[in-house]
Every structure is written in C-alpha cells, then in structure tokens.
Amino acid sequence: MAILKVCRLGHPVLRKVAEPLPRDEIASAACQKFIDDMIATMKEYDGVGLAADQVYESKQIAVIEVAANPRYPDKPQVPLTTLINPKVTPLTDEMEEDWEGCLSIPDLRGRVPRFQSVQVEALDRSGNALNFVASGFHARVIQHDWDHLNGRVYLDRMRDFSTLSFLAEFTRYWLQH
Numbered sequence: 001m002a003i004l005k006v007c008r009l010g011h012p013v014l015r016k017v018a019e020p021l022p023r024d025e026i027a028s029a030a031c032q033k034f035i036d037d038m039i040a041t042m043k044e045y046d047g048v049g050l051a052a053d054q055v056y057e058s059k060q061i062a063v064i065e066v067a068a069n070p071r072y073p074d075k076p077q078v079p080l081t082t083l084i085n086p087k088v089t090p091l092t093d094e095m096e097e098d099w100e101g102c103l104s105i106p107d108l109r110g111r112v113p114r115f116q117s118v119q120v121e122a123l124d125r126s127g128n129a130l131n132f133v134a135s136g137f138h139a140r141v142i143q144h145d146w147d148h149l150n151g152r153v154y155l156d157r158m159r160d161f162s163t164l165s166f167l168a169e170f171t172r173y174w175l176q177h
C-alpha cells in the first residue's frame with residue numbers, strides 16, 4: 001500500500017465532475033490497489049473520508065470511515081465503506097449545521113449546513129449494490145465526499161464565512177461552544 005499525495009484547493013481536478021467507474025473495472029488489480037491506497041491515505045492523515053479526485057484521480061470513488069479519530073473526537077463511528085458511483089438523495093428538508101474540515105483545505109474549519117438524512121445508492125468495492133440511509137454525522141461525511149466527486153468543496157456550502165477559522169483559533173475560541 002502507498003500513501004498518496006493529497007491535492008489542495010486550487011488544483012483544477014477538485015473542480016471537475018469525476019467520471020463514473022465502469023462496473024467491470026472495479027475488480028481489476030489496479031482499481032483494488034487504488035482503493036487500498038485511498039484507505040491508507042485517509043487513515044494516515046486522520047481523515048473521515050477521501051474522494052478520488054483529492055488524490056488526482058477524477059473517478060467516482062470515495063472511502064469513508066469514522067473510527068476513534070483525533071481530528072473528530074466525540075463523533076459517532078462509521079464503518080469503513082467504499083462508495084463507487086454514489087447517488088445521494090436528501091430525505092428531508094431539514095438541515096443541520098456543524099463543523100467541517102477537509103484534507104484538501106488544510107488547517108481550516110467552518111460550519112456547514114447539511115441535510116440531516118440522506119438515501120445513498122452506490123456500488124461497493126466488490127461491485128455489489130449498496131442502498132442505505134445515513135443520518136447525522138454519517139450523512140454529513142457522505143455529503144462532503146459526494147460534493148468532492150461533483151467538483152464542490154465545503155466552502156461552497158457555507159452560508160457565510162463568519163465561522164471560518166484556522167484550527168488553532170477553532171480550538172481556542174469555538175470548540176467549547
């Protein structure tokens with residue numbers, strides 16, 4: 001496994017709509033190794049999700065996992081999941097606002113409104129169909145990474161930038177609120 005380089009905001013690949021992955025390519029050794037590398041990269045940088053375009057591959061693949069994570073303490077755990085060609089549909093008009101960060105936008109946090117509950121349809125890394133409902137932080141992580149696959153970042157979703165903070169200031173001034 002390899003730790004991949006994560007591209008930062010400003011690289012054009014982050015603003016492209018990623019290409020769908022043909023189902024018969026999922027089982028290939030190259031694709032399976034790429035997914036392993038994405039997972040290793042997400043874990044290395046304590047991310048809770050990583051989209052393929054964040055590692056310079058404009059493909060509809062994202063990995064998510066919320067384990068015990070120092071960047072996001074006190075969050076409910078989400079099992080390791082690979083989402084290929086995901087389709088995300090809001091199940092409610094209700095939005096929740098919470099803090100997000102992004103490995104492609106280092107050292108910043110901001111409050112982002114997200115749908116509280118979403119339906120997720122995707123393929124897993126075996127090519128099997130996934131169809132499940134995610135809510136709360138799980139839904140937030142999925143919406144963040146689904147946005148990446150569609151050329152968007154969390155800054156695009158913020159209502160305004162009044163909460164946008166560097167990590168040190170976030171910890172100092174916002175974390176207790």
Ligand SMILES: [Zn+2]
Nearest residue numbers: 101102103104
């Ligand atoms: Zn991100």
